[in-house]
Structures are given as structure tokens and as C-alpha cells.
Amino acid sequence: MTDSGKVAQEAGVSGGGPLVVLENVNKYFGELHVLKDIDLTIHRGEVVVVIGPSGGGKSTLCRAINRLEPIDDGTIRIDGQPLPEDGKELAQLRADVGMVFQSFNLFAHKTILQNVTLGPTKVKKVGAADAEQHAMELLERVGIASQAEKYPAQLSGGQQQRAAIARALAMRPKVMLFDEPTSALDPEMIKEVLDVMTNLAAEGMTMVVVTHEMGFARASANKVVFMADGQIIEENTPEEFFTNARSDRAKDFLSKILTH
Amino acid sequence: MNLHQLLDFAPVFDHLGQILSGFWTTVRLSAATAVFALIIGTAVAGMRVSPIPVLRAAGTLYVNIFRNTPLTLILLFCGLGLRDTLGLWTNADASLSGYWLSVLGLSVYTAAFICESLRAGINTVPLGQAEAARSIGLTFNQSLRLVVLPQAFRSVIAPLGSVLIAMIKNTSVALVAGSVEAAAVMKQMFDDVGGTIPVFLGFAIGYMILTLPTGYFFGWLAKRMAVSR
Ligand SMILES: Nc1ncnc2c1ncn2[C@@H]1O[C@H](COP(=O)(O)OP(=O)(O)OP(=O)(O)O)[C@@H](O)[C@H]1O
Ligand SMILES: [Mg+2]
Numbered sequence: 001m002t003d004s005g006k007v008a009q010e011a012g013v014s015g016g017g018p019l020v021v022l023e024n025v026n027k028y029f030g031e032l033h034v035l036k037d038i039d040l041t042i043h044r045g046e047v048v049v050v051i052g053p054s055g056g057g058k059s060t061l062c063r064a065i066n067r068l069e070p071i072d073d074g075t076i077r078i079d080g081q082p083l084p085e086d087g088k089e090l091a092q093l094r095a096d097v098g099m100v101f102q103s104f105n106l107f108a109h110k111t112i113l114q115n116v117t118l119g120p121t122k123v124k125k126v127g128a129a130d131a132e133q134h135a136m137e138l139l140e141r142v143g144i145a146s147q148a149e150k151y152p153a154q155l156s157g158g159q160q161q162r163a164a165i166a167r168a169l170a171m172r173p174k175v176m177l178f179d180e181p182t183s184a185l186d187p188e189m190i191k192e193v194l195d196v197m198t199n200l201a202a203e204g205m206t207m208v209v210v211t212h213e214m215g216f217a218r219a220s221a222n223k224v225v226f227m228a229d230g231q232i233i234e235e236n237t238p239e240e241f242f243t244n245a246r247s248d249r250a251k252d253f254l255s256k257i258l259t260h
Numbered sequence: 261m262n263l264h265q266l267l268d269f270a271p272v273f274d275h276l277g278q279i280l281s282g283f284w285t286t287v288r289l290s291a292a293t294a295v296f297a298l299i300i301g302t303a304v305a306g307m308r309v310s311p312i313p314v315l316r317a318a319g320t321l322y323v324n325i326f327r328n329t330p331l332t333l334i335l336l337f338c339g340l341g342l343r344d345t346l347g348l349w350t351n352a353d354a355s356l357s358g359y360w361l362s363v364l365g366l367s368v369y370t371a372a373f374i375c376e377s378l379r380a381g382i383n384t385v386p387l388g389q390a391e392a393a394r395s396i397g398l399t400f401n402q403s404l405r406l407v408v409l410p411q412a413f414r415s416v417i418a419p420l421g422s423v424l425i426a427m428i429k430n431t432s433v434a435l436v437a438g439s440v441e442a443a444a445v446m447k448q449m450f451d452d453v454g455g456t457i458p459v460f461l462g463f464a465i466g467y468m469i470l471t472l473p474t475g476y477f478f479g480w481l482a483k484r485m486a487v488s489r
Contacts (some may be wrong), residue, residue, distance in 0.1 A: 091397045097395070098396075099392070118407075122406065123395075167392075
């Protein structure tokens with residue numbers, strides 16, 4: 001069996017049809033070609049880990065999927081629907097795509113609870129009481145229900161990142177994007193965030209995760225995508241990728257992150 | 261005029277009613293101007309950070325025009341240009357039209373400064389928060405209104421206080437648009453009883469009674485509302 005066949009089969013095991021489809025996506029920052037002919041399909045329920053050297057375009061890929069960065073060429077479809085240019089439809093579509101940032105980006109003037117209820121009340125027009133109830137369930141799930149009334153600056157980094165995950169989940173997104181969610185955290189806080197993500201993956205959430213946490217990739221990912229110089233160099237199962245990478249770029253990269 | 265006359269406080273007390281009514285007009289001018297200038301200034305600041313180039317250009321043009329034109333000119337334009345030449349509000353009672361034309365001139369002028377203070381405040385809000393707001397599906401307007409501006413306002417309360425203090429003092433130019441506020445009363449008293457030290461002192465103290473508490477209030481508010489990051 002070919003490797004791509006194996007990947008497809010894995011995806012088939014974990015669930016449904018294509019949810020996020022990128023075709024021939026190109027993106028430039030001025031002269032700099034940061035995404036080069038990207039083709040990538042993420043199936044429903046699939047967990048895709050994106051890995052690769054700094055400056056390879058991983059963040060840009062994530063940001064392109066909810067159009068925080070517009071692309072210059074190609075198409076991105078979410079659940080069959082092409083990304084709208086802007087305005088109300090784009091906002092609606094973004095509500096279906098949860099995003100978790102490296103630097104948490106919680107709203108500093110709002111409590112943790114208000115951070116989580118803002119989207120549902122203002123975008124989905126959910127009533128305040130319902131939004132709060134759902135928010136408290138989510139905060140319970142990520143283990144910070146007791147911090148609901150505090151402000152972001154009063155929480156540790158790990159707690160803030162879990163609040164940010166709850167804020168994204170409150171929109172009941174179809175897919176969650178994580179851009180290096182643990183790389184701004186102290187080592188003792190990384191685990192609490194990875195645990196939340198691992199549970200989320202086990203519950204069947206579709207996830208795209210930029211991370212160098214190989215433990216998470218091995219335990220939860222269906223697929224590892226290796227990106228360098230704006231290209232997808234290799235797509236493989238975590239097991240195959242970490243023990244038996246095909247490309248020299250990937251082998252070289254792995255030898256660097258494995259030796260320290 | 262001898263020294264005794266120069267230091268005579270009697271005229272101040274004799275004209276107290278007039279002086280107080282002048283300052284009352286100053287207060288009314290300041291209050292209305294504060295409200296309109298804040299509304300216009302916020303709207304223009306919103307335009308200046310908008311993703312739509314035409315709005316951005318219009319916002320920039322507004323600030324460049326009104327920040328760089330002397331207030332006296334703007335108020336004269338309101339009084340002479342709008343009322344006397346173009347004939348707007350001519351049938352209204354003179355003191356009322358003078359009042360609203362002054363509020364108009366002071367508001368459009370002060371709004372340019374409020375816009376620029378606010379824009380400095382917007383720059384203190386980390387870009388990531390605006391991106392997070394958009395990523396949960398808030399539109400540009402919602403993210404400005406719910407996430408960016410509330411924090412921007414809090415970070416510029418102290419400078420906004422300075423803008424408003426300057427505005428209160430600037431109401432003293434409103435006489436050129438036909439407002440009978442404190443400075444107009446003062447000018448009248450100079451004509452009637454002469455430019456004596458007590459008259460100067462009286463009016464200077466009058467303005468301070470308005471501006472000092474404003475300064476302290478905004479200082480207190482800035483501390484109270486600070487957002488910790
Ligand atoms: N807003 C921008 N303007 C100009 N160039 C940018 C911008 N954002 C990213 N770049 C450039 O695009 C390239 C890809 O950046 P990107 O952030 O996607 O890489 P990355 O794989 O996420 O890297 P890292 O591991 O350091 O986060 C880099 O060379 C970067 O300098
Ligand atoms: Mg990155």
C-alpha cells in the first residue's frame with residue numbers, strides 16, 4: 001500500500017468526508033512566496049499536525065484557513081463552501097472555524113466568562129443565560145471554572161490558553177486551528193493545555209495543530225504534514241513520519257529537534 | 261486710572277450676576293461640545309482604522325483640516341459664514357443660534373484632537389486581540405466597538421482629559437460666533453469698568469473652578485479604569 005493510500009485509510013477510519021479543502025493555494029508577502037501550490041484535505045474528525053522549520057509558512061497556512069490572511073491564488077473550501085471575500089458571510093464562516101493563538105489573545109478588559117460568552121451572544125445571538133451556562137460547562141471541561149470571574153492578567157499562561165480554547169469552543173466550531181498553542185508556556189503548563197487538546201481530539205473534533213510536541217502528534221494525530229519553504233514536503237502518519245521520514249528535509253529537521 | 265482703581269474688587273461683585281450667567285453659558289457650551297466632540301471624534305477614529313481606503317482617506321482629511329485651522333477661523337466661519345452669509349438659523353433667537361453655532365464649531369475642532377488621542381489608544385491594544393475578535397466571527401465594526409475601543413478609551417482617559425480642559429478654555433473664543441459666555445462678559449466689563457487686575461483674577465479663577473476638577477476627575481478615572489495586561 002502506498003503512503004498516501006494509508007493516510008486516506010486512516011482518515012476514513014476516523015470519520016467523514018472532506019471538511020477543509022485547500023487547492024493550489026498560493027500566498028505572497030510582497031516578493032516573498034510563503035505558500036506554494038498548497039493542496040491539503042482535512043477530513044471530518046481528523047487531527048492534522050503541521051510541523052516544520054521556522055518561517056516555513058505554518059502560521060500563514062493556519063491564518064489563511066480562516067482568512068486572517070487573504071490568499072493570492074487557489075481556493076479554500078470549508079464544508080464545501082468557498083471562503084467569502086469579506087463582510088457578514090466571512091464573519092459567519094469564521095464562527096465555524098475556531099482559532100487558538102500562541103499568545104492567547106484574550107480580551108484584556110473582559111472577565112474569563114465574558115471572553116467566552118462574547119462570541120455566542122454577539123455573533124450567534126444566543127441569550128445571555130444560555131451563553132453563560134454553556135460557557136461554564138466549557139470552563140469546567142478545560143478545568144478553570146473557578147477562574148470565571150477573573151481577568152486574563154490574573155491567570156497563569158496555561159490557564160489563559162485553556163480559557164482561549166473554551167472561547168473558541170463556545171462557537172461550536174466545525175474545525176479548530178491551533179498555532180503553536182504551547183510554545184509561549186512554561187514547561188509545567190504545557191501538559192495541562194495538551195491534555196485539553198488530547199481530550200478534544202478523542203471526542204472527535206477536527207483539528208489542525210501547528211506544534212513541535214511530538215508526544216501529542218504521536219498520541220492524537222491522524223496525519224503529520226511537514227512544511228518547509230512554503231511547500232508541503234511530506235504528508236504521513238505520525239508513526240511513519242517520526243521513525244521513517246521519506247524526504248531529506250524532514251530527516252534533517254527531525255534530527256535537529258530530536259537531538260535537544 | 262490710579263492704583264486704588266486697579267485693585268478695586270467692587271466691579272467684580274457688582275457684576276456677579278452677569279459673570280455667573282457668562283460662566284453658566286461656558287458650562288453649557290463645554291458640556292454639549294464634549295458630547296458631540298466625543299461622538300464625532302470616535303467616528304472619525306473608527307474611519308481612520310477602517311479597512312476601507314475611502315473611509316480612511318476621509319478620516320485623514322478631516323483631521324488634517326480641523327486640526328490645522330485656527331479655532332477662531334472655524335468659529336468665525338460658523339458665525340459669519342453659516343449664519344450671516346448662508347443664512348442658516350437666522351430666524352432663531354440670536355443667543356440660541358449663537359450657542360449652537362459655537363457648539364458646532366467647537367465640536368468639529370475638538371473632535372480632531374479626540375480622534376488623534378483615541379488613535380494612539382487604539383495602537384496600545386495588541387493586534388492579536390483584534391484578530392481573536394475576528395476569528396470568533398465578530399465583524400470589523402463589532403470588534404472595534406466591543407474589543408478595541410473600550411480598551412483604547414481606557415488607555416487614553418488622561419490625555420482625553422487634557423483635550424477636554426483645552427476645549428473648556430477654548431470656549432472663550434466662542435464669542436466670535438455670537439455666544440455670550442464668560443469671556444464675552446469679561447470683554448464687556450473691560451469696556452465698562454476697565455481692564456483691572458480683579459476682573460482678570462476673577463475670570464481666571466472662574467475658569468480654574470471648571471478646569472481643575474475636570475483634570476482631577478480624569479486622573480482618578482484613568483487610574484480606576486486601567487486595564488491590566
Ligand atoms: N505579515 C507579514 N508580512 C511579511 N512577511 C511575513 C508576514 N507574516 C509572515 N511573514 C513571512 O512569511 C514567512 C512564513 O511565516 P510564517 O509565520 O507562516 O512561518 P512559520 O512556519 O509559522 O514560522 P514559525 O515557526 O517561526 O512560527 C516568513 O518568512 C515570515 O517572515
Ligand atoms: Mg508560526
